[in-house]
Amino acid sequence: MKHALAALTVALLLGGCTASGQTYGYSPNLEPIPGSITYGGQPRTKLQKAPVGSIVPHQFFDQFGRQVFETYVIEPDRSLRLVSRRWRNIDAFGGFDD
Known part of the structure; x- marks a missing residue:
């Protein structure tokens, strides 16, 4: 259970990084x-x-x-x-x- 929670936390953090990058103009389709x-x-x-x-x-x-x-x-x-x-x-x- 601890490993699943840790994996979920990491996935959410990485997802947030990707979304914020696109807000500032980092996008593959500019x-x-x-x-x-x-x-x-x-x-x-x-x-x-x-x-x-x-x-x-x-x-x-x-x-x-x-x-x-x-x-x-x-x-x-x-x-x-x-x-x-x-x-x-x-x-x-x-x-x-x-």
Whole structure:
């Protein structure tokens, strides 16, 4: 009984971790938004020298004035896959609202 309770507790904790990750933009099915590298399709230039699996960070400001941080991974066909997105609000005085 103790082992079943422990296994159930671990499963619930891991399930909570997965759900909270998607809330913050970590999702296997993220769609590009205006400003994303892959918005409107893959870039015309291929990343020839970067190894497959390399991480490419990208940041920009969206139409609402929030700073956006995106992470891409280089696929074997040299395309970019969007793997995460985070936002940071900027207040009226130029500081950050975290």
